[in-house]
Amino acid sequence: MESKLKIQYIDENLKKNIPPFDANLGFGRHFSDHIFLMEHTDGRWQNPRIEPYKNISFPPSAMTFHYGQGIFEGMKAYKRNGELFLFRPQKNLERMNNSARRMVMPTFDNEEVLEAIKTLVCLEKDWIPDLKGYALYIRPTMIATEPCLGVRPSNSYLFFCIVGPVGAYYPKGFNPVDIYVCEKYVRAVRGGVGEAKAMGNYAASLLAQREGQTYNCSQVLWLDGVERRYIEEVGAMNIFVRFKDELATPALLGSILPGVTRDSVLKIARDWGLTVNERQISIDELIEGVKSGSVLEVFGVGTAAVISPVGRLVYQEQNYTVGDGKTGELSQKLFDYITSLQIGLEKDKFGFVEKIDEAAILEKISKSLGGVLPAHLKKKELILNHSEPTSLFL
Ligand SMILES: Cc1ncc(COP(=O)(O)O)c(C=O)c1O
Numbered sequence: 001m002e003s004k005l006k007i008q009y010i011d012e013n014l015k016k017n018i019p020p021f022d023a024n025l026g027f028g029r030h031f032s033d034h035i036f037l038m039e040h041t042d043g044r045w046q047n048p049r050i051e052p053y054k055n056i057s058f059p060p061s062a063m064t065f066h067y068g069q070g071i072f073e074g075m076k077a078y079k080r081n082g083e084l085f086l087f088r089p090q091k092n093l094e095r096m097n098n099s100a101r102r103m104v105m106p107t108f109d110n111e112e113v114l115e116a117i118k119t120l121v122c123l124e125k126d127w128i129p130d131l132k133g134y135a136l137y138i139r140p141t142m143i144a145t146e147p148c149l150g151v152r153p154s155n156s157y158l159f160f161c162i163v164g165p166v167g168a169y170y171p172k173g174f175n176p177v178d179i180y181v182c183e184k185y186v187r188a189v190r191g192g193v194g195e196a197k198a199m200g201n202y203a204a205s206l207l208a209q210r211e212g213q214t215y216n217c218s219q220v221l222w223l224d225g226v227e228r229r230y231i232e233e234v235g236a237m238n239i240f241v242r243f244k245d246e247l248a249t250p251a252l253l254g255s256i257l258p259g260v261t262r263d264s265v266l267k268i269a270r271d272w273g274l275t276v277n278e279r280q281i282s283i284d285e286l287i288e289g290v291k292s293g294s295v296l297e298v299f300g301v302g303t304a305a306v307i308s309p310v311g312r313l314v315y316q317e318q319n320y321t322v323g324d325g326k327t328g329e330l331s332q333k334l335f336d337y338i339t340s341l342q343i344g345l346e347k348d349k350f351g352f353v354e355k356i357d358e359a360a361i362l363e364k365i366s367k368s369l370g371g372v373l374p375a376h377l378k379k380k381e382l383i384l385n386h387s388e389p390t391s392l393f394l
Contacts, residue, residue, distance in 0.1 A: 076138060158237060187208075269334075
């Protein structure tokens with residue numbers, strides 16, 4: 001980035017109403033008052049700025065609309081007792097740069113983008129619920145903007161980041177979901193773009209998801225693209241299988257998105273003394289294990305839902321209930337531990353949690369705004385007592 005981050009603060013009377021932070025909040029439906037933007041032209045990122053949230057428009061010939069050069073990330077900011085936290089944000093930005101390399105898009109400086117994200121988060125601190133199970137969802141995105149038809153990398157790009165408050169990813173909160181094992185369609189293949197958080201991967205997943213809905217399944221269990229033999233991911237999450245004496249997750253062999261939550265669960269489970277393996281798990285091994293009872297739990301892991309227990313598998317027109325169909329002991333323990341860690345309620349022995357130095361960021365915001373801080377950033381945060389957290393998941 002060539003110049004420093006500039007901030008244009010929204011006119012007070014154009015501010016949106018912040019939605020109530022309750023069970024109706026949902027996921028991904030509300031967006032705050034500001035957006036971070038920068039453009040890549042002439043071979044470098046230019047004009048990084050935070051502006052009032054707005055529509056963005058491009059000519060119909062912009063390359064992202066035709067050839068799908070588009071990537072994104074998903075991370076969260078948490079608030080507790082007025083303090084703001086991020087969970088391993090550098091991992092997301094590293095992954096976004098890996099996605100950019102795979103899609104022949106420009107990389108960016110992680111530190112500078114992280115600083116911009118922290119500034120946006122501080123500016124929007126009133127939009128962050130101070131409640132366990134809730135967060136501010138952060139969506140960095142990059143698209144190709146050159147107006148040109150022709151299959152080649154674009155010569156210009158837009159990076160933007162929007163944020164908004166979220167509650168539980170699944171309407172029913174932390175409850176087991178039913179999963180459809182899809183044999184007809186695949187999400188990704190080795191050598192393809194499954195390892196990247198490329199927009200097209202999600203479009204490619206929709207038809208299978210719709211097919212799964214006819215079996216009342218909310219998510220799809222993806223099998224490998226070559227043999228349809230090994231399990232890969234579940235919906236937009238990585239998958240873990242708890243056998244009697246082993247916790248296993250599919251190895252990253254090229255078609256699986258390397259999840260930040262996956263990596264965190266691996267580290268935590270190893271620290272808890274579990275036998276943990278990253279290896280290939282065949283659908284036959286999984287189904288046999290569910291039938292025989294050697295599979296105790298199956299769960300998805302990802303930023304949005306954190307841990308998502310699997311209650312039932314539908315495979316080749318048969319129903320298989322995992323364990324007793326209820327949330328397993330390890331799923332619950334991991335969920336409680338990670339959600340507590342994220343808001344600073346657990347000692348952070350892994351160095352996963354990054355507390356935002358709000359004073360330093362506010363100073364920068366004030367400088368950028370000519371020495372004036374918006375009123376809401378001056379007020380002292382209401383200190384809530386979290387010994388009995390109000391939570392979606394209690
Ligand atoms: C396809 C896919 N797999 C796995 C994940 C989980 O990754 P993370 O834990 O970084 O959210 C995501 C979500 O980003 C995803 O979209």
